[in-house]
Amino acid sequence: MSLLDIPDVFIGSTDDGHTFVVALYALLAHTHDLVDLSWTTRWSPDQPAGGPDLRFQFGDGTVAVTASTTAARLLLEQHGFVPTADGASYRLRDGLDERGLLGAVTAAEAHAYAHGLSARVHLGIPTPADIPASARRRSAATAGPRTTPSARRRTR
Secondary structure, three states, X not given: OOHHHOOXXXXXXXXXXXXEEEOOOOOOOOOOOEEEOOHHHOOOOOOOOOOOOEEEEEEOOEEEEXXXXXXXXXXXXXXXXXXXXXXXXXXXXXXXXXXHHHHHHHXXXXXXXXXXXXXXXXXXXXXXXXXXXXXXXOXXXXXXXXXXXXXXXXXX
């Protein structure tokens, strides 16, 4: 199961600031299962130029979080995040499935927003700028001597 397959409607942002939506069929007509982890839907030009208070990074079935303020660290701890051994970031306790990870991040991100803290969620989805250009192929040089096709005889 993919992180994007859990809710009926998922809104996210690429690292280069593009917003995307998955599962638009009959948007909100019959569901309240909506997840919005897009920092671009909450961004304001009035926000300070520095980095966000919280930075969530999804990858390989886990989530790592860095907090730049004391208020952000306390908020993470309220939502079950624990500091890593080096104390540089936070993680969720072991044993959570993808739905549990997504729920914890969604709750912490919404709580942060309600308290005026900024958050960025990096989903680990590459952007076109992240995909390396393919190398141009050179035409293969003929390794052996050229052979001429043999004449075929037509028979009826």
